[in-house]
């Protein structure tokens with residue numbers, strides 16, 4: 001019970017078990033991109049309204065890091081270390097392989113940015129994948145003073161972002177500075193690591209998780225979020241017309257069976 005009340009993450013043993021149960025059930029890709037800033041002529045510094053004619057270069061994807069759930073390696077690609085077309089191609093391949101993509105604000109930022117890169121070079125969409133946007137999960141369930149990734153991961157006792165030198169880092173990277181790119185690479189890769197850690201912690205809070213159960217061959221009810229069959233019967237789930245068996249998974253997720261219970265089962269006689 002104490003473990004449940006403490007701020008400690010799930011035990012490595014439990015996580016290993018969850019990871020194992022999911023590894024073969026569903027391909028989960030955690031992804032994070034970095035973009036360059038827009039470049040524009042501006043006539044002042046304060047409250048500027050920059051017109052399109054002032055825009056010299058639009059921001060673009062300069063790098064991304066990605067990690068398959070259950071695997072150690074974090075992959076990194078950039079327009080500096082690789083080439084822009086290769087990086088974009090690789091992002092398209094990874095997204096196409098994934099059943100679901102985990103990100104933080106990716107529904108509004110990372111994915112549309114990547115889609116723009118795809119369409120600009122005439123690519124068609126990657127094969128469909130579900131999105132698990134942890135920023136949406138955080139906003140929906142909790143009230144932290146800040147919803148930023150760095151704040152939330154720190155508040156939950158997880159690893160945090162690597163400090164970077166801010167705008168200067170981007171300027172140096174745009175100028176092709178090798179050392180700056182090393183910093184960018186470490187920063188980008190660490191974001192993927194902490195996003196996955198956050199996913200582990202938030203797992204039982206996620207609603208509408210792409211079903212892991214659909215992807216394995218086992219019979220019977222399994223946890224919709226982690227795919228585990230280690231479920232405890234805990235009460236009933238009532239809708240306006242039916243009653244279902246309610247379950248609690250080892251990961252903490254509540255779910256309900258698909259089968260309507262008969263009046264005999266509800267009374268617990270059977």
Ligand SMILES: [Zn+2]
Nearest residue numbers: 223226249251
């Ligand atoms: Zn579960």
